[in-house]
Amino acid sequence: MSKIKKSEMDKEQTIIMSGNYASAWGAKCSRVKAISAYPITPQTTVVEKLADFVDGGELDARYVKVESEHSVMASLVGSSMTGARSFTATSGQGLLYMTEMLHWVSSSRLPIVTTIASRGIAPPWNIWAEYTDILSIRDCGWIIQFASTHQEIFDSVLMSYKIAENQGVMLPYFIVYGGFTQSHTSKPVRIPPQKEIDAFLPPPPEKGWSHLNLDPENPVTFGNLLMPQQEYLDFRFLIHDSMVKSKKIIQKTIKEFKKSFKRDYSGLAENYKCNDADVVLISYGALAEQSKIAVDELRKEGKKVGLFKLRYIRPFPNEELVKLFNSDVKVIGIADQGTAFGNPTGGPISTEVMSLLRQSNRKIKVLPYVWGLGGRDVTVDEQIRVFHQLIQLKNKNEYPTDDTFQHGTVWMGLKTGA
Amino acid sequence: MVTVSELIKTESNKPELFQAGSSACAGCASILALRWALKALGPKTVVIAPASCANVYIGIWPKASSAVPYINMAFAAGASAASGVVAGYEALGKKDINVLTWAGDGGTVDIGIQALSGAIERSTNFIYACYDNEGYMNTGTQRSSSTPKHTKTTTTPFGKGMHKKDIAQIVAAHDIPYVATCVATDPQEIYNIFSEAKQIQGSKFIHILSPCAPGWRFAASKTTELGDLAVKTGFFLLWKQVNGELIVHKRTQKYLDKKKRLPIEAYLSEQGRFGDLNQEQIQDLQNWVDRRCEKLARQL
Numbered sequence: 001m002s003k004i005k006k007s008e009m010d011k012e013q014t015i016i017m018s019g020n021y022a023s024a025w026g027a028k029c030s031r032v033k034a035i036s037a038y039p040i041t042p043q044t045t046v047v048e049k050l051a052d053f054v055d056g057g058e059l060d061a062r063y064v065k066v067e068s069e070h071s072v073m074a075s076l077v078g079s080s081m082t083g084a085r086s087f088t089a090t091s092g093q094g095l096l097y098m099t100e101m102l103h104w105v106s107s108s109r110l111p112i113v114t115t116i117a118s119r120g121i122a123p124p125w126n127i128w129a130e131y132t133d134i135l136s137i138r139d140c141g142w143i144i145q146f147a148s149t150h151q152e153i154f155d156s157v158l159m160s161y162k163i164a165e166n167q168g169v170m171l172p173y174f175i176v177y178g179g180f181t182q183s184h185t186s187k188p189v190r191i192p193p194q195k196e197i198d199a200f201l202p203p204p205p206e207k208g209w210s211h212l213n214l215d216p217e218n219p220v221t222f223g224n225l226l227m228p229q230q231e232y233l234d235f236r237f238l239i240h241d242s243m244v245k246s247k248k249i250i251q252k253t254i255k256e257f258k259k260s261f262k263r264d265y266s267g268l269a270e271n272y273k274c275n276d277a278d279v280v281l282i283s284y285g286a287l288a289e290q291s292k293i294a295v296d297e298l299r300k301e302g303k304k305v306g307l308f309k310l311r312y313i314r315p316f317p318n319e320e321l322v323k324l325f326n327s328d329v330k331v332i333g334i335a336d337q338g339t340a341f342g343n344p345t346g347g348p349i350s351t352e353v354m355s356l357l358r359q360s361n362r363k364i365k366v367l368p369y370v371w372g373l374g375g376r377d378v379t380v381d382e383q384i385r386v387f388h389q390l391i392q393l394k395n396k397n398e399y400p401t402d403d404t405f406q407h408g409t410v411w412m413g414l415k416t417g418a
Numbered sequence: 419m420v421t422v423s424e425l426i427k428t429e430s431n432k433p434e435l436f437q438a439g440s441s442a443c444a445g446c447a448s449i450l451a452l453r454w455a456l457k458a459l460g461p462k463t464v465v466i467a468p469a470s471c472a473n474v475y476i477g478i479w480p481k482a483s484s485a486v487p488y489i490n491m492a493f494a495a496g497a498s499a500a501s502g503v504v505a506g507y508e509a510l511g512k513k514d515i516n517v518l519t520w521a522g523d524g525g526t527v528d529i530g531i532q533a534l535s536g537a538i539e540r541s542t543n544f545i546y547a548c549y550d551n552e553g554y555m556n557t558g559t560q561r562s563s564s565t566p567k568h569t570k571t572t573t574t575p576f577g578k579g580m581h582k583k584d585i586a587q588i589v590a591a592h593d594i595p596y597v598a599t600c601v602a603t604d605p606q607e608i609y610n611i612f613s614e615a616k617q618i619q620g621s622k623f624i625h626i627l628s629p630c631a632p633g634w635r636f637a638a639s640k641t642t643e644l645g646d647l648a649v650k651t652g653f654f655l656l657w658k659q660v661n662g663e664l665i666v667h668k669r670t671q672k673y674l675d676k677k678k679r680l681p682i683e684a685y686l687s688e689q690g691r692f693g694d695l696n697q698e699q700i701q702d703l704q705n706w707v708d709r710r711c712e713k714l715a716r717q718l
Contacts, residue, residue: 033509036502062505066498067536074495074533078466078502081489084509086502104492214487214503216462216515221482223490225474 024049026157034079073101083208106141111164128375129178277306325360442475445638458612468496470522603645635690
């Protein structure tokens, strides 16, 4: 039995901690039973902190310290199949290395939660904030949520298990934040009394998951080969179907969380001053959080601008985006902190957002951006300049003319001739 | 050690754990070994089967011949997934469940060796069994690093250029509490070894030579004969290492004596995969056998 201090059971604490510690605290307070991990910068302090918790007796869990990320996720497939709440954290190359097992998890419908301290993909080596790691595996059947504050990292872990373990969802869950800018900076994080967390997030069913529980008393064979005319296609559809339907469970869980802990995470996307805006920037992650400052600055000058922050990209917030398209908005900028080489825009999410434009009859101009790759600074001033470019597009129908505008997308700060 | 008559007495009234419905090839030795391994381990067992013939012969969905939980697993993940199952049971306080990884040679000596080595280093409490049919038989007989030298496979059409990797010795070097080798065609020995392994805490590794009629190209009726010849020619050595102590099986002890050993040709000539070997190549394999037998004899 874990030794949770009586004070932690009954009282809320506020602790100044890094984003990575917020992830580890989230796992501890969710009372995970199985952890498996392999170190990678900038995720390392998550797994170090978890080792402190487990070895120090504060968290009653088995911690399997494996020899690679492939084994991390394979090990969690095993532990989750026994019905144990299972957790890990990784980054960049590590996430890519476990790709095969990511599909294994979602196709086995196992509610594993993984936090990602995102980093650039090598070569050249890069360990700083960029989301190409998670974006490049976005279609593997995991829910993908960005956490743009330290508090949100912690709170999201609690919510993620409640969502993932819901009978109508049964899908794995990624919580994503930026390497170093979030993983290694420190902020106060409020940790609710464990008693209240336990009430919000009860343990998984004792008899394991209803569809797959590794129990010799009730033997099942899982994953047998099936023929093309059998139900392979149908199983695939059910994953997509559950992902789409998970939106309701996500919204419900956010409401329940607000009721329990008085913090509101708005939904699949956050509409920041978009209702009367004619120029809107769509983005995600901590840079989107920072864009709120740019919006406030421009609002002071009377510019009708807004920020539309994507909290989730899987499931994709279709309804929220179409609602935005049907508002007064005339110009939309979409900023990706990651790449999709050779796709229509060069940025994965800008292409996906544009694919929804046809669902609205309004004529909206769009300007895709790629920014902040490999941790490249994106300052508030630069974000204000982005809004000015979008306003220019609205007022004069003029696209940028400098060298950063390439193949229809602005690659912010691009050094041409590099 | 259970005798055959005792075995018949104790096992004939128990429910079968590997049932009808299997889609194995005629003459498959691997299912024979799995069936007798499960008899020894009993119903409180879960099987993790990384990619191999064992993913196909267990049955095409929705058929399944296993009466214990049986999980099809990714190729490289046999030992790592089992580590997680063990961890999950430990975390939930579920005791006395045998966790068995049932892997082929590709999933063990090639793509799965890293995860296997890691699981053993962590003293994972499980049994890892490698049924070794000396190649990627499920995908159409390609070479693996467990394929013997001079074998013709679909990726070594003129014969493989190097000898077989000695996986049991590699595992033994991990200072694992239990390693044993056996042939799949000897049910009594399979039963005894798995019964013994089950009693030991920590990682257990069992290397099972598994004659494969289509892959080795011999008549399906000759499976047990091939398993027997592998021992009598010294091609496959039967030994175990229990808590650091080497014990050579009495059959292999006998054949360590070159005079008692059958020439390797007796084993090779039965198999199409060694067809058209010249005298030099046969001698090369004979030297390999002799060298390995001498080395084991020195350790006695």
